[in-house]
Amino acid sequence: MHHLCIQTNSYFETIEFYTKALGFEVVQESPNFQGRDYNSWLRLGDFYIELQTSKQGGTLTKVNLNSEGLVHFCIWVENLSLEVDRLQSMNLNFIKKNEEIIYHVENGELCKLIAPEGTIIELRNNQGI
Template sequence: MVESFVHHLCIQTNTYIETLKFYTERLGFKVVQESPDFHGRNFNTWIQLGDFYIELQTGKQDEILCDGNANSQGLTHFCLWVEDLNTEVARLRELGTEFLMKNNEFIYYVENGSLCKIKAPEGTIVELRDNKGI
């Protein structure tokens, strides 16, 4: 097999400005390239965190994108590794980030560590994880 790695995910959104702010201001991505009027879309933007990219794009002109379904096949979330989950959760709570709680807890333990899940404005679920326990 040829060596490979994950380069990017593509996320489409009806809430471009809010979604871009979420990933850049809350999760620390940086804008690499923002292309307005991209092949019938208002925007196609590349954002980067380390070696990982998200291609963030609006629907085509006059197209309203429908919501995904958490119980459908395919991608259900993606995960970002953080150094200190407790500190990151406190920071994101202060910013008013929407959390998906489990048993009324922001952080919960699973095999191999602790995690939490947050929801981006366009509906993508982002898991944050570390291996320090609760």
């Protein structure tokens, strides 16, 4: 897999979230790209996110959690508790399960948070399926 494409109405908040919270780096930023304010590429290891704004003058609709298609993507972290503590200090929007941020699923622990544009990011401490 090479990349996901994420569209956002909150470009600068989204860039800050992916770089400061999740450790991505901006490897290319193209202003005024194909009728969009921005089309940028963010990288984490060998994984990329293509981040783009709506066409100029347009507004994107919010994500519907009951729609088909991509529901979330997952990033493996070595120390989930430490990572959650760091992210909580940034006042990010976590999805809780039974009032817990970190919860057990089959063979490991995970948590989920919501990026400014609505993408759900799962952080997991086990690389297995």
